[in-house]
Amino acid sequence: MIRVLLVDDDAIVRAGLRLMLGGADDIDVVAEAADGAQVPALVAEHRPDVVLMDIRMPGVDGLTATQELRARQGAPEVLVLTTFHTDAHVARALRAGAAGFLLKDTPPREIVAALRTVAAGDPVLSPAVTRRLMDQVAGDGGQGSREAAARARLDLLGPRERDVAMAVGRGLSNAEIARSLHLALPTVKTHVSRILTRLDLNNRVQIALLVHDATPQDGSPPGS
Structure with a gap:
């Protein structure tokens, strides 16, 4: 079972998500929170695999909660929720260690699929939204x-x-990296794990953002 903690200040949204996720036989909503301040205690008590986190909340916002949570040893994955895919908070949440994000109008089956993907250790990023996020990050001061x-x-x-790392930055999966670099799949997984450890990163999304940051404005490879 994939254990999920719902974090959203809107009780109606939480009720809708709980009802929707209740239809998946491999997902269990173990707890709900209306504020990011409640997250640490609920995570410690219920040990969810994934936290489905709203960004904008009146108390402790989802960005702060994500950053604090992902800094802890053995933290669950975080899948953030947002209304607008141009929201700068989303890019900051990815840098804080979130595994990805969903728009609140995402179809139910895609939300379920995204939770399964994140629980398996893979990021969830729409290609179209990713491009806009990368453009936004590049436009920062x-x-x-x-x-x-x-x-x-x-x-x-x-x-x-x-x-x-460069292949991860291009959005390739482990299997695609193995084929393109002529490596065994377990070897790729080992390299990714070492990259995360050596650079003190949380997930593949942060590797991709780091590669993007290192890439010159003209698009030439870093260090060229």
Whole structure:
């Protein structure tokens, strides 16, 4: 069973999500929270696999809650909710360690599928929305200093780890990376795990964002 914690300040939204997820025989909504401040205690008590987190809440917002939660050892995955896919908070949530996000008008079957994907350790990012997020991140101030800092971090990787990181940045799955780099799938998984550990990152989304930050404005590969 995939254990899910719902976090949203709107009781109607929570009730709708609980009802919808109740139709999936492999998902169990173990608890609900109306504020990000309730998340740490509920996670400790119920040990969910995934936290379905709203962003905008009147108390502790979902961004702050995500950042604090993902900084903890053994934290569950976080799948954030948002109304607008241009919301700058979403990009910040991904940097904080969220595994992805859903729009609140996402069809029920896709929400269920996204929870399963995130619980399995893979990110959930719509390609169209990802492009807009990347454009938004690139448009932030301080691009030059961020690019230099990102390149310095990528320089900590070995040549093969760097190749894998660049492939993750292009949005390739482990199987696609294995084929493109002529590596065994377990080897790719090992490289991804080492990249996360060496760069102190939470998930593949953060690897992709780091690669994006290190890429010059002209699109040439980092360090070229």
